[in-house]
Amino acid sequence: MPEHIPAQLPHQPSGEDEFAGRVALVTGAGQGIGEAVVRALVARGATVAATDRAPEGLASLVESLAKEEPPGRAVAYPLDVTDSGAVDATVARVESELGPLDLLVNVAGILRTAPATALTDQDWADTFAVNTTGVFHTSRAAAARMTGRRKGCIVTVASNAAGIPRTGMAAYAASKAAAAMFTKCLGLEVARSGVRCNVVAPGSTDTPMQRGMWEGRPDAEQGVIEGDLASYRTGIPLGRIAQPADIADAVLFLASDRARHITMQDIYVDGGATLR
Template identity: 70%
Template sequence: MSPDAEFRGRLALVTGAARGIGAAVTRALVARGARVVATDRDVQGLDRLAADHPERLTARPLDVTDPAAVEALVADVERTIGPLDVAVNVAGILRSSPVTALRDEDWAATFAVNTDGVLHVSRAAARRMVERGTGSIVTVASNAAGIPRTGMAAYAASKAAAVMFTKCLGLEVAAWGVRCNTVSPGSTDTDMQRALWAEAGRTDLDAAARQVIEGDLATHRTGIPLGRIAAPDDVAEAVLFLASDRARHITLHDLYVDGGATLRA
């Protein structure tokens, strides 16, 4: 099968699709033949994405923190477009702060998107995939889920919870042929990464990227052995592999895509 037909005839749902990794996953799925329902709270970003792929992409606004809205969207998609073969959880937020200054509302908001949102979407998709005896769910987490990071306790904890939730779900639905995996990126050139640098007062983006690559003893970070910041497409390729039949015997797996930054801690 040619690469551009790998997902032909399949329907995928992608959250957080308006930009960054979500947009890269959406574009890659479309390029390989899938029909994609792209969701996000950023309506303008969705519209721009849909304009580039009018034939195989349906843009639908969605707040993943609202379980009723998620259930309604998935039900409507299955009724009006078709059965979901793939669901990809990308929607996420980052509220950085030392724990001693962390606001309750920032902790709650982080978990509402990064963990509760994964529950809402995965649960709605898995219910229907189990009935059909097939399906693949991929959650984009973070390498911060597996190694402590200063100033990122809420983000790291929420992503760690999302990883373990996805593994537990995968164990429960494996008997019905539904696979559940996670992809854990490291530093990736996205709006979120650049906002984190700006928040830290790093106005020279090239210098900020070099510091990440070289490591920072003050924040207890090793560098990136491969010597580069990831591009969103690097993460998308890992997502598509796990979603595809090439990974048909892989489930409960957490694939790190971080250039070796965590030394696979």
């Protein structure tokens, strides 16, 4: 007989009240994956500070959630994540108005496509300003507060392009790879304070960003599923494009107590497209 029997782990709820009493901040919340994450968190009881630099999308999201039964609590905070001063002020305001921040989800991102030799300095700078520096700004502000309370969780939504070369996507892929590694390094530094940092890497997902690459190509979605030999791109083994909710489900798992012993991990949600 062993001399020590570990105490039974407490029950970890996974239903509608899973995030009850918790405050989350989600960037890029105005559409696509960010919007799906906000909706999923609110549906499970969280109070969400929804941020985006486009206030129209935020207003529409908050208004629609308020009309649901029961009404969900999401508050709009227009924010440009490239502005470090604005980020610090917004995080401070969220904590003052909604309560201590338990969860940060970095979703805000932009895409500039072009061959690497045709990328402009501005394309490169803009892409890194949002996709990488923006993650640094928000994560720094959130982690500084979470570590003092010895609890919290940060999830960065990167891309499977961070782990496999893509033609025409050098700036985007590099910026997402940098954001993913920053998040893991941060996770190592704050682990002893009880703060977890993880990455979700989506593949092709049915969002406005994705559809922006399909303009004028009625068969574009099927082409992504089947792959493209000319661009050295594999298809999607599961045979479907992801929905934003598929990515949100992975984010919520990593943010939940069910993942309390998971940190510095990178989960690819791409239907097997990167053959990992």
